[in-house]
Amino acid sequence: MGAECGDYLSRIYELLDGELDEAARTKLQAHLDECPPCLDEYQLDKLLKALVQRSCACEQAPDTLRVQIMQRIMTVRVTEFRPSEG
Ligand SMILES: [Zn+2]
Secondary structure, three states: OOOOHHHHHHHHHHHHOOOOOHHHHHHHHHHHHHOHHHHHHHHHHHHHHHHHHOHHHHHHOOHHHHHHHHHHHHHHHHOOOOOOOO
16 A cells, blocks of 8 residues: 555545545546555445445345444544645
């Protein structure tokens, strides 16, 4: 994982929340295409978001899976990076 990954990872949440403009979104997606670790985190966060949104249909998501995802996301959040780009 490169030094710039922290910046991209912090933007994954913004991307999923629809808070990035098109230029930032394009840049982030280009990075995800060439950085498997970041793509992995993106997919996990996307999955978690989908699970939360469908919380009333949680029978389709085993509790163990939810817990594993939550733990992964919590780990990312605990080591939260600040965007260094000005
Ligand atoms: Zn990366």
